[in-house]
Amino acid sequence: MIVPLGHVFLLAGLLFAMGLVCLVAHRNLIMTLIGVEVMMNAAAIAFIGAALRWQMMEGQTFVLFILAVSAAEISLGLALVVSVYRRTGSIDPDRYDILKW
Amino acid sequence: MTVYTVIFYVLAIVILGSTLLAITRRQPVHAVLYLIVAFLGTAALFFMLGAPLLAAFFIIIYAGAIMVLFLFVIMLFQQSPRDLGLLSEWAPATLLGVVFLAVAVAMVFKDPGSGIVLQGAVAEPRDFGRFLFDRYWLAVEIVSILLLVALVAIIQLSKRREAGGNEGEARVTPVRNTSGPSDPAAGERSNISNAVKEGHQ
Numbered sequence: 001m002i003v004p005l006g007h008v009f010l011l012a013g014l015l016f017a018m019g020l021v022c023l024v025a026h027r028n029l030i031m032t033l034i035g036v037e038v039m040m041n042a043a044a045i046a047f048i049g050a051a052l053r054w055q056m057m058e059g060q061t062f063v064l065f066i067l068a069v070s071a072a073e074i075s076l077g078l079a080l081v082v083s084v085y086r087r088t089g090s091i092d093p094d095r096y097d098i099l100k101w
Numbered sequence: 102m103t104v105y106t107v108i109f110y111v112l113a114i115v116i117l118g119s120t121l122l123a124i125t126r127r128q129p130v131h132a133v134l135y136l137i138v139a140f141l142g143t144a145a146l147f148f149m150l151g152a153p154l155l156a157a158f159f160i161i162i163y164a165g166a167i168m169v170l171f172l173f174v175i176m177l178f179q180q181s182p183r184d185l186g187l188l189s190e191w192a193p194a195t196l197l198g199v200v201f202l203a204v205a206v207a208m209v210f211k212d213p214g215s216g217i218v219l220q221g222a223v224a225e226p227r228d229f230g231r232f233l234f235d236r237y238w239l240a241v242e243i244v245s246i247l248l249l250v251a252l253v254a255i256i257q258l259s260k261r262r263e264a265g266g267n268e269g270e271a272r273v274t275p276v277r278n279t280s281g282p283s284d285p286a287a288g289e290r291s292n293i294s295n296a297v298k299e300g301h302q
Contacts, residue, residue, distance in 0.1 A: 004219070011113045030174070048150050051220070064233070
């Protein structure tokens with residue numbers, strides 16, 4: 001009635017690949033966290049599609065847990081970024097060299 | 102080809118386009134704003150795929166709370182956009198993503214179940230809540246403990262170290278001007294590390 005399941009997975013896979021590229025390519029910790037967020041979004045879409053395919057509510061339950069875990073992860077990640085910015089004065093991971101002797 | 106099919110593809114194009122714009126921005130503020138558009142599209146997609154409660158949660162938590170948190174944190178930093186290194190940074194990442202995507206697409210369409218057309222169904226919020234707290238109440242409690250742990254960790258992280266302890270003295274000074282002349286030890290340090298490197302060779 002709506003679309004084939006493969007197209008939902010294709011959308012989720014495209015989004016996941018975009019998040020992966022964003023995570024790897026950027027030299028900015030904020031953009032790295034945004035990439036993680038895009039990947040979580042893709043996983044949620046795949047779960048919702050699977051829940052509709054098998055007509056089971058477990059998929060939607062897992063999306064709820066993904067929401068909670070992603071909220072915890074992002075808030076903790078941003079707190080870490082702020083903390084590391086306070087220590088080093090930069091959010092560019094290329095410039096972290098305080099372990100260098 | 103029903104109207105739902107058309108809506109699905111339109112939403113997919115909106116989500117993919119705004120995400121593509123978001124991940125290619127240099128300024129994180131623009132990326133976050135584009136990402137809000139992508140999350141609103143995702144919420145509409147959830148609504149269409151039969152999860153109205155999750156669509157509401159998605160708008161409240163993702164587009165409302167998390168993205169505003171991002172905006173607040175971005176405002177704490179001095180903006181220093183640097184040029185996108187197209188060849189050195191984006192080419193390997195894009196290659197990686199394309200290879201990953203090709204493998205994923207091959208796996209999805211190899212599966213004969215991928216051609217099954219989805220039947221519309223809606224999980225009513227009442228049924229969903231009853232199901233959640235009937236079968237997965239323990240997992241809900243565990244997730245609440247996870248959020249509590251994250252809260253405690255954030256409070257601990259964001260507390261400034263008070264002076265007087267050893268840790269206060271051991272804090273590293275900002276390295277904003279490492280190459281400046283105000284740091285006499287920097288040259289010596291690099292000399293030492295060069296000597297170490299030569300010693301390794």
